[in-house]
Amino acid sequence: MKIVKRVYLGLILLFLYVPILVMIILSFNGGRSWAQWGGFSFQPYADLFANKRVLNPLIVTITIAILASLFSTIIGTLAAIGIFSMKRKPQSMMMTLTNIPMTMPDIVTGVSLLLLFIFLNIKRGYITMLLAHITFDVPYVIVSVLPKLKQMNKHSYEAALDLGATPIYSLFHVIIPEIAPGIVTGALLSFTLSIDDFTISYFAASGSNVQNLSTLIYSSARKGIKAELFALSTIMFVVMLVLLILINRTPKSEKAKNA
Amino acid sequence: MIDEQPRLITLENISKAYDDVTVLNNINLYIRKKEFVTLLGPSGCGKTTTLRIIGGFETPDAGRVIFDDMDVTGLPPYKRRVNTVFQKYALFPHLNVRDNIAFGLKIKKTPKTEIDRKVDKMLDLVNLQGFQKRSVDSLSGGQQQRIAIARALVNEPEVLLLDEPLGALDLKLRKEMQIELKNMQQRLGITFLYVTHDQEEALTMSDTIVVMRNGEILQIGKPKQIYDEPKNAYVANFIGESNIFRGKMLQDELVEFCNNKFICVDSGFGENVPVDVVIRPEDIIIVGEDVGQITGTVKSVLFKGVHFEMIIDAGHSTWKVHSTTMQPEGSRVGLSVVPFNIHIMKPMQDGWYPYQEKEVTAND
Numbered sequence: 001m002k003i004v005k006r007v008y009l010g011l012i013l014l015f016l017y018v019p020i021l022v023m024i025i026l027s028f029n030g031g032r033s034w035a036q037w038g039g040f041s042f043q044p045y046a047d048l049f050a051n052k053r054v055l056n057p058l059i060v061t062i063t064i065a066i067l068a069s070l071f072s073t074i075i076g077t078l079a080a081i082g083i084f085s086m087k088r089k090p091q092s093m094m095m096t097l098t099n100i101p102m103t104m105p106d107i108v109t110g111v112s113l114l115l116l117f118i119f120l121n122i123k124r125g126y127i128t129m130l131l132a133h134i135t136f137d138v139p140y141v142i143v144s145v146l147p148k149l150k151q152m153n154k155h156s157y158e159a160a161l162d163l164g165a166t167p168i169y170s171l172f173h174v175i176i177p178e179i180a181p182g183i184v185t186g187a188l189l190s191f192t193l194s195i196d197d198f199t200i201s202y203f204a205a206s207g208s209n210v211q212n213l214s215t216l217i218y219s220s221a222r223k224g225i226k227a228e229l230f231a232l233s234t235i236m237f238v239v240m241l242v243l244l245i246l247i248n249r250t251p252k253s254e255k256a257k258n259a
Numbered sequence: 260m261i262d263e264q265p266r267l268i269t270l271e272n273i274s275k276a277y278d279d280v281t282v283l284n285n286i287n288l289y290i291r292k293k294e295f296v297t298l299l300g301p302s303g304c305g306k307t308t309t310l311r312i313i314g315g316f317e318t319p320d321a322g323r324v325i326f327d328d329m330d331v332t333g334l335p336p337y338k339r340r341v342n343t344v345f346q347k348y349a350l351f352p353h354l355n356v357r358d359n360i361a362f363g364l365k366i367k368k369t370p371k372t373e374i375d376r377k378v379d380k381m382l383d384l385v386n387l388q389g390f391q392k393r394s395v396d397s398l399s400g401g402q403q404q405r406i407a408i409a410r411a412l413v414n415e416p417e418v419l420l421l422d423e424p425l426g427a428l429d430l431k432l433r434k435e436m437q438i439e440l441k442n443m444q445q446r447l448g449i450t451f452l453y454v455t456h457d458q459e460e461a462l463t464m465s466d467t468i469v470v471m472r473n474g475e476i477l478q479i480g481k482p483k484q485i486y487d488e489p490k491n492a493y494v495a496n497f498i499g500e501s502n503i504f505r506g507k508m509l510q511d512e513l514v515e516f517c518n519n520k521f522i523c524v525d526s527g528f529g530e531n532v533p534v535d536v537v538i539r540p541e542d543i544i545i546v547g548e549d550v551g552q553i554t555g556t557v558k559s560v561l562f563k564g565v566h567f568e569m570i571i572d573a574g575h576s577t578w579k580v581h582s583t584t585m586q587p588e589g590s591r592v593g594l595s596v597v598p599f600n601i602h603i604m605k606p607m608q609d610g611w612y613p614y615q616e617k618e619v620t621a622n623d
Contacts, residue, residue, distance in 0.1 A: 153347060153349050153352075155345040155346070155347060155349035156349050156351060158314075158316055158336065158343075158345070158349070159343070159345060159349040159350075159351070160351075160362070161315075161316075161335065161336040161337045162314060162336050162337070162341075162342055162343045162411075163337075163342065163362050163363035163366065163410070163411075163414065164337045164363050164366045164367065164414065165337055165362075165366055166337055169366065173362075174351055177351075177353040178351070178352065178353055180353075
């Protein structure tokens with residue numbers, strides 16, 4: 001039984017990671033054809049960094065990820081505090097409204113945002129992509145922060161007021177420090193989601209020449225696949241991997257501190 | 260003397276309801292400077308809500324809170340000259356012991372050397388010298404409690420509000436802390452408003468006890484006064500142990516209960532009016548069967564350390580008696596009470612009576 005279990009697990013992991021592994025290997029392909037092995041080489045990476053077309057989308061991806069996670073963390077944290085202090089009924093209603101966008105297919109979010117931008121006559125480009133990213137990041141921040149608020153001693157805030165702190169002072173010196181682990185998780189999560197997003201970005205900036213890495217890879221792949229695309233995808237994969245490890249480590253180190 | 264101190268806090272006709280459930284119904288109360296006042300009652304009696312209204316965490320639906328001749332009813336907690344020790348301490352887990360205590364001082368922009376001096380002084384006061392750098396999570400319940408008290412007292416409040424602060428501690432530690440708190444209060448000369456459901460705690464520590472039930476104040480008085488002269492059967496039953504009987508006041512200084520007439524010292528109730536009668540177990544004297552006002556059989560004997568607790572079945576009534584001499588189970592005894600120890604009370608307005616069911620079966 002033990003062997004069956006292990007083989008089963010191995011197969012699942014294999015199916016999951018073989019495509020990525022193949023891509024990573026091919027990103028070090030020195031040959032001309034992208035499908036045939038032509039010896040180990042960093043050439044695709046050299047090509048990638050020499051390619052001027054990649055630089056702009058890279059800057060777009062990074063700046064949007066930073067700005068979107070910054071704004072969505074602020075908005076989401078404040079929203080979570082607001083939802084937390086609501087009475088039970090409006091609270092559960094707000095949580096449903098928070099959960100719907102997370103379960104909604106990206107394509108629906110993307111198309112509806114595109115329609116909204118057209119309806120409001122906003123020119124598609126960098127700003128619309130940023131707004132779209134903030135929109136889909138906020139619910140994830142809320143669900144990261146809310147559990148931390150629920151864990152907080154319910155009298156902490158009152159104790160701060162009692163000691164002479166104004167509500168604003170209490171927010172910054174008591175509430176936010178106590179829920180900080182949740183805020184950091186939310187920020188990292190939205191940064192990751194933002195770097196990784198294709199569908200919503202594609203619609204939100206459609207018709208403009210603003211591209212992030214995902215949309216660049218998509219449009220380049222249609223013109224013809226080159227090994228430098230694999231190199232770019234590999235870099236993105238590694239960045240995501242590091243971020244995910246960071247996110248998963250935050251709650252653990254928190255537990256270790258409390259123990 | 261406490262009685263000569265000026266009034267510091269006055270509650271005027273305070274009422275409060277949550278979703279149509281009345282929590283406080285027309286509360287009137289004043290607290291003197293340097294007084295140790297305890298709000299005592301079962302859970303849900305409104306004692307914590309009263310404390311939270313004085314702390315500024317709740318606004319009453321009606322009535323006023325007066326602090327030193329100033330109406331503070333609508334004032335937020337951070338503008339009031341009171342500090343609170345919360346039930347679960349509510350220390351800030353992201354700050355160490357020193358920074359927890361210094362929290363209020365930092366807001367007041369106290370210079371750092373002064374903060375350090377005051378924090379050290381407070382740690383001395385609560386007997387936790389050298390704990391400055393410790394994280395609050397590493398402290399025991401009793402130590403966290405002391406830090407919570409230090410954090411409140413360092414701000415030199417005029418009134419300290421304590422919401423069941425010893426509830427989470429074990430019995431021995433609780434008793435020690437009771438004495439420590441009382442000493443602290445007397446040494447510092449601060450007004451304490453203390454909330455508890457523990458009648459023994461209230462009797463030990465307070466200058467004044469306020470007994471509450473269902474959002475109303477039943478009696479305000481000194482511990483001895485409340486014990487010796489409870490205003491009604493509920494207070495008598497809640498504070499200390501007691502025998503409570505339904506009776507009839509035949510005339511001044513003559514009461515009938517348990518099918519017997521007793522001479523008492525109370526008067527002014529009128530003639531032939533129903534009353535409740537309370538007799539404390541330690542005030543009943545066991546005498547020979549032939550000379551007792553009541554006779555009965557010893558049903559059970561419990562050894563309680565200082566005294567024996569005997570339950571005596573007298574046919575229509577059951578008596579709880581505390582005595583240092585033991586009568587064996589099953590023996591026939593006579594009971595006697597001197598008139599001074601028979602305490603007559605008006606019946607509760609809602610007809611409340613501690614052991615209704617027993618009385619019904621006893622009359623069968």
